[in-house]
Every structure is written in structure tokens, then in C-alpha cells.
Amino acid sequence: MTFSSLRSRSLRACSVAWLLIQSSCMTSPPPRRIATVDTHRGVSVIVHMIDGPEYYGELLAVRDSSIVVLTRNRIAVGSFAAIMGITVGESAPTDFTTGRWPLETSLGKLATASRFPYGIAASSMAVLLESTKQSAPADLRTFAP
Amino acid sequence: MVSTFSRAHRSLLLAAGCFLVVACVISTTTGKRKVELSELAGTSVRVPIKAHLLDGSVILFADGATVAGSAVTGSGRRFDALRRELAPSAGIALDSVIGFEVYERRVNPFRTLVYSSAATAVSVIGTTAILIALFGSCPTIYGDSAGSQTLQAESFSYSIAPLLAKRDVDRMSIVPDAAGVIRLVVKNEALETHHLDHMEVIEVRHGRNEIALPSPRGGAIAVSELATGAMVRDGAGRDVTTLVARTDESAFSTDDGLLDRAIAGGPTDDHLTITVPRRPGVDSVGLMLRARSSLLTTSVLYEHLMGRQGALALDWMGDLSRITTLAKLASWYGGNFGMRVEVQDGPRWRRVIRLMDFGPTAWRTVGLAVPSTRSVDDSVRIRLVFAADAFRIDQLSIAHRVRRVEQRNIPIARAIDSEKKARADIVTMLSRADDREVETHPGDHFSIEFDAGREADAIRTFFFAGEGYYVEWLRPSWMKQGHAAQPFSPAQTPMREMLRSWKGGRDSLELLFFSRRVPIT
Numbered sequence: 292m293t294f295s296s297l298r299s300r301s302l303r304a305c306s307v308a309w310l311l312i313q314s315s316c317m318t319s320p321p322p323r324r325i326a327t328v329d330t331h332r333g334v335s336v337i338v339h340m341i342d343g344p345e346y347y348g349e350l351l352a353v354r355d356s357s358i359v360v361l362t363r364n365r366i367a368v369g370s371f372a373a374i375m376g377i378t379v380g381e382s383a384p385t386d387f388t389t390g391r392w393p394l395e396t397s398l399g400k401l402a403t404a405s406r407f408p409y410g411i412a413a414s415s416m417a418v419l420l421e422s423t424k425q426s427a428p429a430d431l432r433t434f435a436p
Numbered sequence: 437m438v439s440t441f442s443r444a445h446r447s448l449l450l451a452a453g454c455f456l457v458v459a460c461v462i463s464t465t466t467g468k469r470k471v472e473l474s475e476l477a478g479t480s481v482r483v484p485i486k487a488h489l490l491d492g493s494v495i496l497f498a499d500g501a502t503v504a505g506s507a508v509t510g511s512g513r514r515f516d517a518l519r520r521e522l523a524p525s526a527g528i529a530l531d532s533v534i535g536f537e538v539y540e541r542r543v544n545p546f547r548t549l550v551y552s553s554a555a556t557a558v559s560v561i562g563t564t565a566i567l568i569a570l571f572g573s574c575p576t577i578y579g580d581s582a583g584s585q586t587l588q589a590e591s592f593s594y595s596i597a598p599l600l601a602k603r604d605v606d607r608m609s610i611v612p613d614a615a616g617v618i619r620l621v622v623k624n625e626a627l628e629t630h631h632l633d634h635m636e637v638i639e640v641r642h643g644r645n646e647i648a649l650p651s652p653r654g655g656a657i658a659v660s661e662l663a664t665g666a667m668v669r670d671g672a673g674r675d676v677t678t679l680v681a682r683t684d685e686s687a688f689s690t691d692d693g694l695l696d697r698a699i700a701g702g703p704t705d706d707h708l709t710i711t712v713p714r715r716p717g718v719d720s721v722g723l724m725l726r727a728r729s730s731l732l733t734t735s736v737l738y739e740h741l742m743g744r745q746g747a748l749a750l751d752w753m754g755d756l757s758r759i760t761t762l763a764k765l766a767s768w769y770g771g772n773f774g775m776r777v778e779v780q781d782g783p784r785w786r787r788v789i790r791l792m793d794f795g796p797t798a799w800r801t802v803g804l805a806v807p808s809t810r811s812v813d814d815s816v817r818i819r820l821v822f823a824a825d826a827f828r829i830d831q832l833s834i835a836h837r838v839r840r841v842e843q844r845n846i847p848i849a850r851a852i853d854s855e856k857k858a859r860a861d862i863v864t865m866l867s868r869a870d871d872r873e874v875e876t877h878p879g880d881h882f883s884i885e886f887d888a889g890r891e892a893d894a895i896r897t898f899f900f901a902g903e904g905y906y907v908e909w910l911r912p913s914w915m916k917q918g919h920a921a922q923p924f925s926p927a928q929t930p931m932r933e934m935l936r937s938w939k940g941g942r943d944s945l946e947l948l949f950f951s952r953r954v955p956i957t
Contacts, residue, residue, distance in 0.1 A: 322539035325466045326484030326498050329539075331519050378872065406519070407492065408470055409534040415492025418517045 333406035336360060337378040338369050338431060346431060350379070351419070352411045353402040359411060359428065366419050369431035379404060468537040476503040476536060484539040485510075489532050492517030495525050506530050574795055575630050575876070577900050579610035580619040580883060586610070588620065590798035591902035603869070603903040604793055605638065605650040607801045610898060616890035617849075618898060621883050624876040628906045632876065634869035637846040637886040638899040648841060648897035649724060649803025652791055656843050656899070657803045659722035659835035663712040666834055670694075671706040671824075680708070680832040683726060688832075690825040695939060698824045704931040707821040712834045714808060714816045721808045721816055722838030723777065726801040726831035729794040731946055733773050733826060736934045772931055776821040777804065780811035785819060799830055805838045824935060825942075843899075850885040869903050 333350035338360060340346070346369075348362030357370045358377070379401065402408050407415065420426065468486070482500040487508055489495065493516045501510030509527035516522055578585040589606030612618050618637055624630050638656070640648040646658035668677045672691035679688045690706045698704045712721070774792040778785040786809070794800050811817040816834070851862035862882060865872040876882075888898065 320466050322466055322483050322541060323498055326486070326496060326539045329468075329486075329496070331486070331494050331496070331515050403468060403470060403537075407488070408537065409488050412490055412492060412534075414490070415517045418492060422518055 331406070333361075334379055334404040338362075338374055339376045339378070340369070340431060341373055341375045342432075344431075344434070346434065350401065350405040352405050352407040353398055354410070355398075358401070358405075360431075361419075361423075362431075362434075364423055365429050365434070366416075366423055366425055367429040367431050367434055373432045377401070466539065466541050468539055471536045471538050473503075473530065473533065473535060476508075479503055481538065486537045486539075487512075487528060488534045488536070489528065490534055491532075493522070494519075495528055501527075503530070508533065574626065574628070574797075574906055575632060575902065575904070576623045576625050576797060577606070577608075577902070578621040578623065579608060580621050581610065581613065585621055587798050589900040589902070590795035590800070591900075591904065603634070603901055605899050605901045606798070607648070607650055608637075608898050608900050611896075612888040612890065614890070616888055618846075618886040618888050619883060620886075620900065621881055622876075623881040624878055626878065626906075628878070630876045630904065630906045632866060632874040632902070632904040633872075634901075634903040635848060635866045635884060636901050637888065638901055639844040639846055639888060640841050640897050640899065641844075641894055642841055642897065644895050646895075647724065647803075647835075649722075649801060650899050651804060651840075652789060652793070652802050653804070656841050657722060657805060657838055658841045659724055659803055659838050661836040662724075663721075663834040663836055666710055666712045668708055668710045668832055670708050671703075676708070680829055683831050686830075688829040689730065689827075695824045695935065699932060699936045699939065701932070704824055704935060705821055706824045706826075707819050708829065708832060709817055709819045710832055710834060711811075711815050711817050714810060714814050715836050718808050718836060720805045720838060721818075722835035723804045723806050723818060724801065724831065724833040724835060725791075725804070725820075725829070726799050727775075727794055727827050727829045728799050729796050730825055730828055731796050731942070732823065732934075732938050734796055735938050735941065736773075772934075773823055773826060775827060777806070778819045778821060779806050779809055780817035780819070781807075781809040783812055788818075794827065801831075803838070805840075823931065825938065845901075846886045846888055848884050849887045852883045852885075854881055873904065 333352075336348060336350045336358075338346045338348070338358070346360065346362040346367070348360040348367075351359040351361055351366070353359075356372075357368050358374075359366065359368050361367075411419070416428075420428070471485075480500065480502045481497075484496065484498045485501050487495045487497070487501075493514055495512040495514045497508075497510035497512045499511060501508050501512070507527050507529050512525040512527070514522040514525040575591045576587060577589040577591065579588045586609070588608040588610055589604075591604045591606070610618060610620075620637075622632070622635070638650075640656045640658070642648045642658040643660070646660045648656055648658050651657050666677065667675065668680055670676050670688065670691065672694040674691060676688050679686055688708065694702075694706055774790050775794075776790050777788040779788055780786075786807075788806055789804065791802065806816075806818055808816050818834070820829075820832070847867055848863050851859045851866070853859050853862070859882070862874055862884075865874050866884070888896075
């Protein structure tokens with residue numbers, strides 16, 4: 292047995308032991324469990340408008356200058372210019388507030404948490420609007436359900 | 437010299453190696469990540485992957501998928517744009533796919549460092565049974581007076597899940613400074629994640645000869661004319677009157693003989709009975725109690741509810757979000773722990789209330805109006821019943837006068853984080869009991885200020901009210917008990933067994949807890 296093979300074997304043993312220890316002490320659930328309980332819907336949000344109203348709903352998509360939400364059984368678009376902040380999530384809510392967004396990273400995080408992280412194609416929007424019996428998305432600034 | 441240096445180095449490396457092996461808790465977050473098509477071309481993915489299609493539908497390949505040629509193949513479940521499940525899918529052409537998301541675990545480097553260091557501290561210390569439970573102190577609230585900090589309160593000690601989130605009110609000794617401001621420091625000194633929902637200070641005005649106390653029934657009371665000549669006896673028959681006569685360094689704890697008898701098959705409850713002469717024409721008396729829990733409940737919580745479950749504790753903690761699981765736990769916990777207050781009515785004992793909210797760190801003083809009923813003789817007898825050795829009781833007094841008093845809620849005016857920065861967002865999040873919370877981790881702390889106003893002539897007492905819950909961190913020792921892991925079953929956890937394991941590690945556990953309560957600095 293050469294020194295290098297001994298070292299190599301020891302290293303392998305240590306690596307395996309280390310990986311075993313590590314894998315037994317993860318603090319979050321396995322990905323498969325998360326995937327199988329995923330509803331494939333967007334995260335819950337509260338949209339705080341600059342002029343006062345708040346809208347609770349599902350985040351459908353994030354665009355460059357607006358977000359699309361399903362609120363009060365309506366598809367609605369909110370322009371960032373009219374939004375003061377967005378509270379994202381229910382169990383550990385995160386606030387995106389004026390001054391901190393819309394930054395590129397914030398928008399990226401928001402998009403990942405939406406139902407359509409790659410955006411809503413026209414055909415998908417048509418299906419959504421049909422389900423809510425709308426001809427076009429509502430505007431959160433003038434939203435009247 | 438070189439040799440010595442080298443040996444020292446080897447020792448250091450060996451120690452570091454041991455440190456790393458013991459500190460094996462890896463903080464991870466499981467979530468989704470967008471992946472571009474180009475990243476997956478020609479690969480087989482073994483983690484769950486979700487394909488987003490042009491028509492808005494998605495296909496979930498829970499066991500992974502192969503992306504090769506012009507298609508992605510695997511065993512998939514398809515959902516339309518409205519997320520209704522469609523027929524299973526064995527694959528899809530790549531030109532129908534906009535992009536993918538993979539589900540994966542990501543390691544949180546900073547938290548892992550903290551977890552691991554904390555876990556190592558626990559592991560190194562805990563070579564004996566004391567490993568079963570170390571910390572259960574919850575958010576600790578310190579009064580900040582000219583830079584000197586004194587412990588004032590310990591909030592929601594047993595709110596170990598969101599559904600158990602509750603409001604605790606603690607009497608404080610702090611007074612406003614010359615500018616009329618009360619400054620408090622909120623600390624996370626435990627191996628826990630704290631979810632803080634609401635915090636406020638409550639002002640109570642009362643007479644000069646009165647003591648204002650938070651009532652477990654809500655609101656506040658003021659008591660006066662403390663009874664002299666009260667006699668207090670415990671379950672072992674000892675006269676403990678002087679032990680609980682006043683606020684001092686001596687406190688009541690259960691007689692060891694009684695604890696031994698409980699373990700051997702005797703009654704598992706202890707009690708204190710306070711007897712005072714009944715004053716004619718008075719329909720109620722005030723009970724003033726200053727107590728804290730022993731570490732019994734902490735050790736039970738951690739050893740039986742979590743430690744013995746091993747990795748199953750992860751699932752069990754998740755199950756606490758279900759009403760039924762929580763109801764079973766609450767029923768079991770309420771049946772075995774807490775403190776029953778009873779008053780003797782003729783020959784019978786009448787239940788007044790059950791007190792549950794004492795933590796192991798800070799003394800809590802509460803007041804309670806109790807009916808002044810006639811016992812078997814012409815005296816008032818009040819009995820506190822609790823599991824053997826579950827409480828430390830510093831003061832137990834009866835007041836002949838008790839009245840409800842008004843209280844004024846004082847909201848947080850300012851918050852300052854550990855970097856001395858003003859934090860309006862913390863003020864907003866803690867100002868109301870809603871779905872916005874401040875989350876803290878071991879070692880975190882921040883200050884909050886309340887404008888109580890300057891009123892030199894008024895006699896005021898201040899309470900601290902806090903609402904929230906906490907999530908316990910799993911200790912490495914618990915995870916290593918995989919071979920013995922068994923789901924927690926309230927019905928199969930006899931009190932006697934809990935007392936036995938408690939007594940075995942009690943002394944060392946208390947010593948450790950009170951000498952090293954702050955494991956992370």
C-alpha cells in the first residue's frame with residue numbers, strides 16, 4: 292500500500308462519512324416532498340396602493356413595470372408607479388417597500404414566487420380572463436370589483 | 437521549536453476536525469429555482485423539475501426528467517393554466533416549453549455557521565443527560581436604563597407553533613427616564629427562531645399603597661392591605677410561609693421526598709395551601725403570585741416531545757400547524773402541567789383558574805381576584821396545585837382589598853437595530869397583531885422605545901405585552917437518535933416517566949441553564 296492510496300482511501304472514507312453526517316442533519320424538507328405538495332399557484336400577496344387601498348390575492352406574474360394578480364376573483368394589473376409596497380407570503384411575510392424596489396433582484400424573487408414565473412402568454416391570459424369572465428385585466432388604480 | 441509548532445498545529449487541526457464533525461447541522465432552504473433550457477440540454481435531472489409550457493400549463497416531474505433530443509421525458513403530472521390537474525404526461529416537446537424550475541435544497545452558509553457553532557457548544561457541553569434540554573427561554577425583554585440592562589420579562593414561553601401564538605403580559609420594574617421614555621431591549625438568547633408579532637407597553641395608574649398586577653384573566657388589578665398571619669404549607673406538609681413571604685433570593689421548590697414518592701408511584705402533584713383569617717363582609721381577596729417554572733416543562737418539551745422523536749420531530753413540528761394535533765397536545769399539556777388555583781368552599785375545593793404562562797427565566801408576578809369563600813373553618817384557603825417540582829415560587833400573598841384598574845396602551849414609538857439604525861419597519865410590524873412579524877435568530881437583539889410621558893406626581897406601574905411564537909431548533913443529538921426515534925404520543929407518555937428523567941438531569945441542567953443561558957453572543 293502506497294502512501295497516496297492510503298490517503299486516497301482515507302479521504303474517500305472521510306468524504307462518505309462526512310456526506311452521511313451532513314445528509315442526516317438538513318433543516319429543510321426534501322425537494323420531492325415540497326414538489327408534490329406544490330399547488331403550482333403563485334404566492335399570496337397584499338398589494339398596498341399609494342392612494343390607500345390594499346388588495347389581497349395571488350401573484351400571477353411580474354412584468355417590467357407592473358404585476359398581475361388574481362384578487363377578488365378578478366385578474367388585475369398594478370403599475371409599480373401606483374404601488375407603495377407588496378407584502379409577500381403568509382407564514383413568513385416579506386415586505387417589498389418603496390425605495391427598495393423595483394430592483395432587479397426583488398423583481399426576480401417576486402417573479403419566481405408567481406404562478407407564471409416566465410410571464411403570461413396571450414393564450415394563457417385569455418384562459419385566465421375567461422375563467423373570471425373579464426374581457427381585459429382590471430387596473431388596480433381604478434379597481435372596483 | 438518547529439516540531440512543537442507542528443504538533444500544536446496537528447492538535448489544532450484535530451480539534452477543528454472534531455468541532456466540524458460534531459457541528460453537523462446544516463441550515464438549508466428547500467425551494468424552486470428557474471433554470472434555462474440551455475442549462476439542461478442533454479442531461480438527466482434527478483431532482484423534481486417543473487416544465488412551464490407556452491399554453492400556461494405546467495408538468496411536474498417529481499422524480500426528475502431527461503432532457504434529450506427535442507423532448508423532455510419522465511413521469512409527469514400536468515396542470516392547466518388554472519392549475520386543474522389533467523391527464524398524466526410522459527413528456528413534452530421542447531418547443532412547447534418556455535422554461536423550467538428545479539426544486540432543490542440550498543445551504544444557507546451564515547445560518548449553518550451559527551447553527552453549527554451553537555450545536556457544537558451544546559454537543560460539547562452535553563455529554564450527559566443534560567443534552568435533553570437546554571434552552572426554552574423565548575424572547576427576553578430587558579429594561580435599558582442609562583446603559584444598564586435588567587431582565588424585565590420573558591414572552592410566550594410555550595408558544596411553540598403559529599397556532600399557539602399568544603399574548604403574554606409581564607409586570608415590569610422599569611420606570612420612564614427623565615424624558616418620559618421607556619427603553620427596552622428585545623433579545624433572542626435561545627436556540628430558537630422567534631416570530632414577534634406585537635409588542636406594547638401598558639401603563640396602569642394606581643394608589644400609593646396599591647400594587648398593580650396583570651391578571652391572567654386579562655386587564656389589570658390593584659391589590660392592597662396584604663394579609664398578615666397567612667400560613668403556607670406544601671404537599672409534603674412543610675411550613676414554607678417564610679420562604680414565600682416576600683420577594684427575595686429564597687424560593688419554594690418541591691420537597692425531594694415528595695418527588696421521589698411521585699416517581700415511585702405516589703401522587704405526581706404537589707401543592708401549596710395558603711390560609712388566612714377571613715375578613716367579614718369581603719367577598720373576594722387578591723392573590724399575588726411571583727413565580728417561574730422550573731426547567732421540568734422545558735426538559736419534557738425537548739426530551740419527550742422532540743428529542744426522542746429524532747428526525748421525526750421535523751414532521752411533528754410541521755403537524756403542529758394542524759388543529760387536531762395541536763388540540764391533542766394542548767389537552768395533554770393542560771392535563772399535566774400549569775398551575776391550578778383552587779379555593780376551598782366548605783369541604784370542597786372549587787377550581788378558580790389554571791395558570792399556564794410562566795417561563796423558566798424571568799420571574800412573573802400576577803394577581804388574581806379569588807372568591808373569599810368560607811372553608812371548613814372561618815378562614816380563606818387557597819390552593820395552588822401543580823406537577824411535582826414544576827414551579828419555583830418566590831412570593832405568595834393574599835390581599836384583603838382588590839380592584840380592577842384601567843390601563844393605557846402605549847405603542848412602540850421607535851425601534852433601533854443592533855447597528856444603531858432607526859428601523860421604522862420594525863415599528864410597523866410590531867405595532868399591530870397581524871400577519872406581519874419580526875423574525876429573530878439566536879444572538880439577534882434590537883431596542884424599542886415607548887413614549888410614556890413625564891408625570892412626576894402619578895403612581896404608575898408598567899407592563900410589557902408581547903405576542904408571537906417561536907420555533908425550536910433541532911439539536912444534533914436529537915437527530916442522532918434515529919435508531920430509537922418514536923413518534924410522540926401524549927397517551928403513552930406517563931407523568932412518572934417524565935419526572936424520573938427530569939430528576940436525573942435536574943441539577944446539572946439548572947446549573948448549566950443559569951450559568952450559560954446565553955449560548956450565542
